Amino acid sequence: MPEAPPLHPEDRVLDDAVRAIRFATELEPRLALVLGSGLSDLAESVSGATVVDTTDLPGYPRSTVEGHRGRLVFGWLEACPVVVVQGRLHAYEGHSERAVTLPVRLARRLGATHVLLTNAAGGIRPDFEPGTLMWITDHIDWVHRRPVIEGSTVWARPDRSPWDLAWQRRVAERLAALGITTQEGTYLWTLGPSFETPAEIRLFGRLGADAVGMSTVPEAVAAREAGLRVLGLSTITNAAAGITGAPLNHEEVLETGRRVRSRLEQVIRVIAGDLAGP
Numbered sequence: 001m002p003e004a005p006p007l008h009p010e011d012r013v014l015d016d017a018v019r020a021i022r023f024a025t026e027l028e029p030r031l032a033l034v035l036g037s038g039l040s041d042l043a044e045s046v047s048g049a050t051v052v053d054t055t056d057l058p059g060y061p062r063s064t065v066e067g068h069r070g071r072l073v074f075g076w077l078e079a080c081p082v083v084v085v086q087g088r089l090h091a092y093e094g095h096s097e098r099a100v101t102l103p104v105r106l107a108r109r110l111g112a113t114h115v116l117l118t119n120a121a122g123g124i125r126p127d128f129e130p131g132t133l134m135w136i137t138d139h140i141d142w143v144h145r146r147p148v149i150e151g152s153t154v155w156a157r158p159d160r161s162p163w164d165l166a167w168q169r170r171v172a173e174r175l176a177a178l179g180i181t182t183q184e185g186t187y188l189w190t191l192g193p194s195f196e197t198p199a200e201i202r203l204f205g206r207l208g209a210d211a212v213g214m215s216t217v218p219e220a221v222a223a224r225e226a227g228l229r230v231l232g233l234s235t236i237t238n239a240a241a242g243i244t245g246a247p248l249n250h251e252e253v254l255e256t257g258r259r260v261r262s263r264l265e266q267v268i269r270v271i272a273g274d275l276a277g278p
Contacts, residue, residue: 185210
């Protein structure tokens with residue numbers, strides 16, 4: 001029988017992280033939540049929380065972006081065991097694809113079966129006003145970096161959509177019954193960290209993109225390859241470049257995230273409640 005290939009050094013971080021986390025908590029999350037810019041405070045809703053600073057995990061990459069705190073919060077939401085990732089990692093910070101996708105692969109190692117990836121995005125569709133919640137039903141990879149499957153040199157398959165549309169539509173129906181309106185659309189991933197030009201936004205709109213952002217796609221692909229069911233939810237925090245003529249800034253992104261926190265908390269509670277139970 002051939003020997004298994006040696007682990008990539010960045011994959012060894014997973015084993016070290018699991019060991020360190022198990023000294024702090026034995027909780028096995030069912031749902032992993034990755035919080036985007038301006039959404040970090042949603043972790044305060046977790047009950048019975050155990051907080052693990054990622055600086056205490058050997059080799060865990062550091063997030064350098066404002067609004068991403070660098071913590072893992074373990075606890076309960078609506079009787080569902082969860083882990084909340086406060087501190088998304090972005091490729092534009094210089095992280096590799098393995099590093100960017102480490103949080104979702106770690107969540108899988110810890111027991112998670114489902115993941116909700118949230119982000120702040122620029123709206124390309126003219127009717128997407130700031131505060132709109134958009135389910136990601138498809139994506140465009142403008143960066144063209146494929147995550148590598150853990151423990152191998154094989155690239156994740158681009159022909160398999162990571163987005164769980166059946167799960168998403170079930171949640172959307174429950175939210176509609178509560179009076180919470182959501183939209184659906186295609187998310188386009190750019191490298192960043194600079195915002196896009198108006199010409200790029202016009203091109204992206206013609207390609208079929210409804211929103212644009214700098215994260216989420218590599219995590220979604222890696223999570224699906226790891227066996228997780230995946231939801232993606234964009235908060236439209238601003239109109240993309242050239243749509244209104246107004247200049248873009250990161251503070252607007254953070255402020256809109258804070259403004260929609262209560263609505264997003266309701267969404268997350270519905271999702272967690274849907275997964276609670278045996």
